[in-house]
Amino acid sequence: MNAPVLDVRGLAYAYPDGHQALFGVDLHVHRGERVALLGPNGAGKTTLVLHLNGILSADSGGHGAGAVSVSGLPVEKANLAEIRRRVGVVFQDPDDQLFMGTVRADVAFGPANLGIRGAELDRRVMHALDQVGMAEFVDRPPHHLSFGQRRRVAVATVLAMEPEILVLDEPSSNLDPASRRELADILRSLDVTLLMVTHDLPYALELCPRSVVLSGGAVVADGSTYDVLADEPLMRAHRLELPFGFDPRNVTPRP
Amino acid sequence: MGAGHGHKLHYHGHSVVHRAPAHLKILVLLGFTVLVVATPGEWYAAFGAYLLVIAVVVGVSRVPATYLLKRSLIEVPFLAFALLLPFVAHGPRTDVLGLSVSESGLLAAWALLAKGTLGVLASLTLAATTEPHELLHGLERLRLPSQLVQIMAFMVRYLDVVTGEMQRMKVARESRGFSARDPRQWPVLARSAGALFIRSYERGERVHLAMLSRGYTGRMPRIEGRP
Incomplete structure (x- = not known):
């Protein structure tokens, strides 16, 4: 019953060119948690994310060890379709994610790959777009939307698959402050487990009670976001820097 | 980067021509x-x-004629070839x-000129009155192999993205004082084109990853029931 949504054990991985990105990562995320994955550039965050839905694995080329399972289901070739339903990954550049002619077709792409058709497909598409406040744009081509709107549609494309865990790669990057706040409101309103890869530390503090720091391919800290951000030696050791003038001690936590 | 607004060929409208089913068009x-x-070149009246047929269709569609004429400049290289023909062909000569x-x-x-111009004008009229994605649906309804339609769909989708990227690279080059007036500077352009190719290729890989992440298995799902 209480299996973690995400269970990563001893995950190690080296790319086919020999570059080793992960050195034994352990990570558990439980249902309903919102977790920030922090770390400097090149820490292995993206490599880790690509393992969560089986895009990368020991048998996809490269050398790896360890195991990932999602709600008790191991990430293996035989389970890939179900794993990709359970783990929804939103990539950093919405132009990579939105490739169909209309917003509707793009949001329908995932659930249609799961074999959903007809009225249920329509319901999922509209529900997902409602959740991100983009329902009125359903028949527009994605490249006519603003960057912030495209980011929200990209989130909807994954929500339409009704995933158990939503994985976001740098959700706040390139957004203006208003779009950034709107996205935060949307993410907070979703009833879904969340893992958010980010360099935006105030955003992590705002949205995620828990943070995991990945550095040099290993987890070096795992605790409350406030404690992580307030731990100056830890932050300095792993090239994490707060924006000028930002002090987590002066932030009143959200109720 | 701002969002692109509209394809450069499509002219927004609600005429009968705009509303006609794409596969029919x-x-x-x-x-x-x-x-x-197939019309012999001497049948001048037919041309x-x-x-006249094209003019009527364009008139009904309410696309301004200048809009189409400007875009038909794409034909110019063919015109140059047509102008050469009378000088290089053999046979009886006239003054x-x-x-x-x-x-x-x-x-x-004359035949090349007339047929080329008519073809270009007719195609531009289709492009001006049909949204690219409707065009793709039309091709799909005409049973064009879905692989081909997919390739075209990706082209339509990423044309703006790649041209945007090209434009930004150009601005970045020129901001550093570069201008491509001289053939000696062509190697720089070639390298830019190479970089653009690599970037587009890598984007293709990222798009593929994003598709796999949403359960793509090599076939586009058929999504029916578009309201």
Whole structure:
């Protein structure tokens, strides 16, 4: 019953060119948690994310060890379709994610790959777009939307698959402050487990009670976001820097 | 980067021509083009009639004629070729404006000019009155292999993205004082083109990853029930 949504054990991985990105990562995320994955550039965050839905694995080329399972289901070739339903990954550049002619077709792409058709497909598409406040744009081509709107549609494309865990790669990057706040409101309103890869530390503090720091391919800290951000030696050791003038001690936590 | 607004060929409107089903328009264009190409070059009146047909369709669609004419400049390289023909072709010669030109070459040039222009105008009319994604749906309904339609769909989708990227690279080059007036600077352009190719290739890989992440297995799902 209480299996973690995400269970990563001893995950190690080296790319086919020999570059080793992960050195034994352990990570558990439980249902309903919102977790920030922090770390400097090149820490292995993206490599880790690509393992969560089986895009990368020991048998996809490269050398790896360890195991990932999602709600008790191991990430293996035989389970890939179900794993990709359970783990929804939103990539950093919405132009990579939105490739169909209309917003509707793009949001329908995932659930249609799961074999959903007809009225249920329509319901999922509209529900997902409602959740991100983009329902009125359903028949527009994605490249006519603003960057912030495209980011929200990209989130909807994954929500339409009704995933158990939503994985976001740098959700706040390139957004203006208003779009950034709107996205935060949307993410907070979703009833879904969340893992958010980010360099935006105030955003992590705002949205995620828990943070995991990945550095040099290993987890070096795992605790409350406030404690992580307030731990100056830890932050300095792993090239994490707060924006000028930002002090987590002066932030009143959200109720 | 701002969002692109509209494809440069499409002219927004709600006329009968805009609303006609895309597959019908494609078939009409195809039929029309075949007819024009098959018409012997000496049937001058027929070409006048064809032009009239296009003019009527354009009139009904309310796309401004200048909008189409500007875009038909794409034909210019062919025109240059057509203008050469009377001088290089063999056969009996005749005098035009004091120049001795080949008769058969003149006729061939006229035919190339007339047929090319009609074809370009008709295609531009289709493009101006049909949204790219409707066009793709039309092709799909005409049973074009889905792989081909997919490739075209990706092209339509990423054309703006890649041109945007190209534009930004150009701005970045020029911001550093570069101008490509001199052939000696062409290697820089070649390297830019190479970088653009690599970037597009990598984007293709990222798009593929994003598709796999949403359960893509190699076939586009058929999504029916578009309201």
